[in-house]
Amino acid sequence: MxxxxxxxxxxxxxxxxxxxxxxxxxxxxxQKPLDKLCNSDELQFQIVHQVEELWMKLMIFTLIDVLEYMQTEQSHRVISLMKRVHMLQKMMSEQMDLLETMSPKEYQQIRLQLGNGSGQESPGFRILVKIPADLWTVFNKHYIQDRNTTIEAIYDSQYQHDDSYVIAESLVEFDELLQKFRWQHLFLIQRTIGMESHSLKGRPVDLLKSGARNQFFPELWQIRNQMTDAWGQSYGKVRDSIVPKQATGTQAG
Ligand code: HEM
Known part of the structure; x- marks a missing residue:
């Protein structure tokens, strides 16, 4: 009733x-008409995917603005819009978790409806992963080369927490959140079909791990290693303990 x-x-x-x-x-x-759903979880399955596509559409549209504002070096605009992008990325990961309320059996029933569809065909995701290359080109030209500086100078020798640094960190945040989304998605897969299974295209699910390890802005990650090595030269790889020797002896005794 x-x-x-x-x-x-x-x-x-x-x-x-x-x-x-x-x-x-x-x-x-x-969405499918309610009387055509294969089970009660299918509506949730469709809506979560549709909402994720909408968030990706908004994210891509926002990143187009980011590219244009970077070209004119309107840094405050870039920073505000990157904050919006980061919030969208976090929502995408969080909202994907809704699907963990679905039982493995109910997902198997839904899976029968999908043909050989794959998340790798997601229109939003396919565009999204193209954008970082342009973000890097524009950032590199306007915030590094045209200013006659280097990533090393921005992060270390001439560090002043300026707009080049803040925008670089917003790109790092974007990269990290994209990786977190991909790892979170792997947990969802583990929960529903298992990591030893194959996609509907017949590919081993495990292959997704290499994508999850991908870094779009390697130079911005590499600087951290370089800094640790450079700063480490003053104290070496293995350091002396800061606990006085006598105190260490007392504790051990
Ligand atoms: C029960 C839920 C889900 C399962 C079992 C699942 C499973 C899979 C599998 C097996 C693949 C690999 C496809 C291939 O090799 O062709 C894949 C890829 C993908 N899926 Fe899902 N997925 C689920 C939910 C979602 C959701 C909610 C999204 C939202 C955006 C999503 C987005 C993607 C994307 C973007 C890829 C490509 C990932 C990459 O290349 O790193 N999936 N998914």
Whole structure:
């Protein structure tokens, strides 16, 4: 009785101005009709993927602005917009976790509906992974080369926490959050189909690990290693303990 009552309301919503502006009639028809779902988890499965595509669309649109603002060196704009991108990335990881409320069996039933579809065909993700190369080209030109500086100078010898540094760190954050998303996705896979399985294209799931290790801005990660080596020259790899020798003896005794 309740299912019938509310399903009918869901399928025939009253569209007022709010709904008309947001095109709710089209939006709410982007999922399978409720009576065609293979089980109760399939609606969640479709909606989570659709929402993730929408967040990626917004993220890509925002990153286009970021590229343009970097070209004119409007750094405050870049920093504000990168904050938005980071928030979107965090939401993507967090919202993906909703699917961990689905049982492995229910997912197997949904999987039968997917043909040979693969997340690697995600339109948003395919565009998203192209953008870092352009972000790097533009950042490198406007915030490093045109300013006659280097990553080493920005991070260490002439470190002043300037806009080059803050934007570099926003790129690092972007890279880290993308990696976290990929690892989180691996946990979801482990939870549902298992890491020793194969994708619907027949590829071993384990291959996704190399993508999860990928770094889009290697130079910005490498500087940390270089700094540790350079600073380490003053104290060497293995350091003396800071605990007085006598105290160490007392503790051990
Ligand atoms: C039960 C849930 C899920 C399962 C079992 C699953 C499984 C998989 C598998 C097996 C692959 C590898 C595909 C291949 O080799 O062709 C893949 C890739 C991918 N999936 Fe999912 N996925 C799930 C949910 C999601 C969600 C919610 C998203 C949201 C965006 C997503 C996005 C992706 C992306 C972007 C890739 C490509 C990853 C890369 O290249 O690193 N997946 N997924």
């Amino acid at each position: 309740y299912r019938q009552k509310y399903s009918s309301l869901l399928e025939n919503p009253e569209i007022l101005d709010y709904g008309a502006y947001l095109q709710c009639d089209t939006l709410l028809q982007c």
